[in-house]
Amino acid sequence: MSIVRRLFQREPDPATIPVTHEGIVYEVAVRRMAQARRFTLRVRTASRDAVLTMPQRARFADARDFAERHGGWIAARLSRIPETLDFVPGAVVPLRGVGHAVVHRADRRGTVWVENGEIHVAGDAAFAARRVQDFLKREAKKDLELATRHHAAALGVKVTRITMRDQASRWGSCSSTGAINYSWRLILAPPFVLDYLAAHEVAHLREMNHSARFWRIVRDLCPGLEPAKAWLRVNGAQLHRYGTK
Template sequence: MLPPTVPLIWKRSKRAKRITLRIEPVRGDVIVTLPDHISRDRALAFVHQQAEWITKTLADLQATPELTDGSKVMIEGQSVPILHEPEARRGTWLDEKGLHVSGEASHTARRVRDFLQLLAQERLPRTLALHSEKMNLHPTRLDLRDVRTRWGSCTRAGRIMLSWRLLMAPTNVCDYVIIHELAHLQHFNHGPQFWALVDHFVPNGHRGRLAAERWLRENGTALLRAA
């Protein structure tokens, strides 16, 4: 049963083909997007069917640890311990033991976040370039942004935006999001040809895509909130 205090935000979309749910990672709102032809009552019934997932996701939000000494952060799907090194003079560095952070403890969270963003700027464009060559689809520009509402987007002008937090997701999930956005350079829609192109390039094809989508549904909200 869905708790009565859960905030629901309703959004109508002419482009939507089915009801979708998304948890806003900062406030914890449940955003319900529904096509014009579906009634509010039918959508509400769908929301109640997803009560277990909603309750679990909201609980995970509240349990998200701070980026402090002894806590962990995800990097390419791996849980990496944060190790505060107050006497060190190396800034922030990653090795087989974990993510080391020097300086005052009060600056640890900011330094971890800064390091992750710099690592994303190094690794995500490289991954995009790899898939771009394989697909022979080349964006006009790549922007990495600090967004919590979507993992990626593509404009008609060929500009791709990715959330830097993709760095934290497993590599197969990151690959899927990037391939998805690159595919929009050829098919600016979500029609059958678009999905066929995505499935052709995603590792393990259709099954790989479904696995990546499932991972994002189950873990994406907590990941967006993690840093």
């Protein structure tokens, strides 16, 4: 590399900006985006951190100043994120929107089942949380496959693949090839919320946008979409407090 090129090459940005507020240091993740026109801050519930998005050509020093000026905002938003709750024996899990206590059954072997409004988990207690989470993922896949196939048949479209993920920023996504991804955490929400998300993603197989036509299709598939959207606005972030990433 020539000396001239080295002189004009920009040093890579640090991955985070340390912001101190009332004696506590918050590490703010930084990312440059070509589409960004200004500095923005948001808090990520799943990872319990803050991220600053900056324009591609902005100075990193200005980004640091922006983050430091908003230290109080960052601290306040992060303090509102509820503590995480693992699926250990004694925890209460909202399976399909209804609280179920996790009960360890040392007398049984290697399975998880629902009984009398409780989630029973057999085997070694050390593996109980992981077994319950795996069980919830299987239940999510079963319910979402059923709802997705139902809406796809009603709309006359083809779904090629249904996958469970743990997406922090969205509840579902759909590709033009008919592959649909969902957050397995939807099994923690009431069934009408899960049904709405399935209708939402299936509707994208007709309209890969959020136009008025798209929302008409969603409403035809799921007339009760407004209560579901309202439930997610109020309670959606809480679903990320459960289990492990």
